[in-house]
Amino acid sequence: MTGPGTGAALVGVVLVSHSARVAEAVADLAQGLAAGGPVVSVAAAGGTDDGGLGTSASRVLAAARAVDRGAGVALLADLGSSVLTVKALLLEDELPPDSRLVDAPFVEGAVAAVVAASTGAPVAQVAEAATEAYAYRKT
Structure with a gap:
């Protein structure tokens, strides 16, 4: 996939949640709100390998590999162990090149990243846009 007029691959986005349903719903929301532009690869990596609540390193790794188009992968995580899982994969150099954990609110950051x-x-810049979502005030 290429970016508008750039000839470069687009950044992939991985949403890491303790819940598969939450990760999938946020991925659907972000893709729906970003409609009209090039299709960005977004993958949900939620829940454990047996379908329970929790985080699975193998799911995160598979999702990152699935969205990697050579331009980097932005990973957003919801809570404690999902953050730790991504950090461990980064530390072990398991994720695709130019992968980064993005410190951003999960829903708003996902939309901004996509x-x-x-x-x-x-x-x-994808990471920066997601991080800037912290500034979106609701009051």
């Missing part, structure tokens, strides 16, 4: 990736932004 929208930014849809424009052909590099992984650093």
Whole structure:
């Protein structure tokens, strides 16, 4: 896949949650709100290997590999052990090149990341857009 006029691959996005249903719902929401641009690879990595609540390193790794198009992978995680799982995979150099854990609110950050990736932004700008979602106030 290529970004608008860049000829470069688009950044992939992985949503890591303790719940498969939450990860899938947020992925659907983010993709739906970013519609109209190039299709960005987004993968949900939620729950344990046996379908329970928790985090699975093998699911995260498979999701990251599935969305990797050579431009980097932005990973957003919901809670404690999902963050630790991504950090461990990064530390062990298991994830695709230019993968990064993004410190962002899960839902708002996911939408911002997918929208930014849809424009052909590099992984650093995708991460920055997701992080900026912390500034979105609701009051």
